[in-house]
Amino acid sequence: MPHLKFDHIIHYIKHIDEFQYPGEVMKLSPGGLHNRYGTHNKLAYTDLAYIELIGVNDEEKLKRVIKTNEGRVSFVAKIVQDNFIQGFKAIALRTDDIDQLKNDFESKGLDVVGPIEMGRENKKGEQTSWRLLYLNQPDAELKPPFFIEWKKSESQREELLANKFQPQFKIKAIEIQATKQALVVNQWRDWFDMEVVSEDEGMTVLALPGEEIEYCIKEGRKNKYSIVIQDSDTDTPYNIVTRGGEYHFIP
Incomplete structure (x- = not known):
């Protein structure tokens, strides 16, 4: 399987144009429009993880998009499924060979949708593209x-x-509450070749091979x-709970 890395986590919020983190603890960079989905974004970079x-x-x-084959499995579908309740909705893992990744998932008997060509446009008309x-x-x-x-x-x-990175911050872990913990652990180990770091x-606690970010x-x-x-x-832990999202900061 191609090497996977944590790329980003998605936090859905309302009135995004007005939003800043409390105390502006993390700086936000402008993103752009996802014309395909009717969404737009802001980004808080630590490094390439954000x-x-x-x-x-x-x-x-x-609402129209999520009725399509692509849309119903997309990251934006969770926003509607949760009735527009604010909070974290999905995580993305990065690969440098998405075609091989698709083949590997299919060889495991998994049904996949994509790869899908995507992009966003900022206010200057500059395009960023991905699949x-x-x-x-x-x-x-x-x-x-x-x-x-x-x-x-x-x-x-x-x-x-690089000018948007905030090197004083480093994403260390994604905490996951699951209604069926054992099932999720077994699926993620099998599907993504994650390794058990610790267990009680x-x-x-799982991690991708060669990666430091943990999935608790x-x-x-x-x-x-x-x-x-x-x-x-x-030098002391602190927490921020904002727009349905829980952020735990550690020294």
Whole structure:
């Protein structure tokens, strides 16, 4: 299987144009329009790993899109399925060979949708392009990650985005509450070749081979994501809960 890396987590918020993190603890960079879905975004970069804040600018278009084969498995479908409740909705894993990834998933008996050509346009008319791949697993208790292949290489993207990076921050973990913890753990180990970092009665910690970001999966009454971020400028933990999203900062 092609090497996978954490790329980003999606936080849906309302009135995105007015939003800043409390105390502007993390700086936001302008994103652009997803004309295909009727959404737009802002981005909080740590390095090439980032948080995507996504808003809806055309609700009717979005509702039409999720009735299509592509749309029903897309990251934006979760916004409508959750009745536009704010919070974290999905995570994306990065690959440099999305075609091979598709073949590998299909060899495991998984149904996939894509790769799909995507892009966004900023206010200057500049285009950013990528391809997406989705797992079609309607019986999955927790919406699985989706997969992204950027048109530009990592080195090209680092050069383009370096002035937006916030090196004092580093994404350390994604915390996952799952109504069927054992099932999610087994699926993610099998589907993505994740490795068990640690395990006890309450939580299983997984990681992608060669990657530092951990996926901490525990049993919960509902499926839910939160994020753990290391802040090198602090010596004490602190939490921010904003627009349905829980951010846990650690020294």
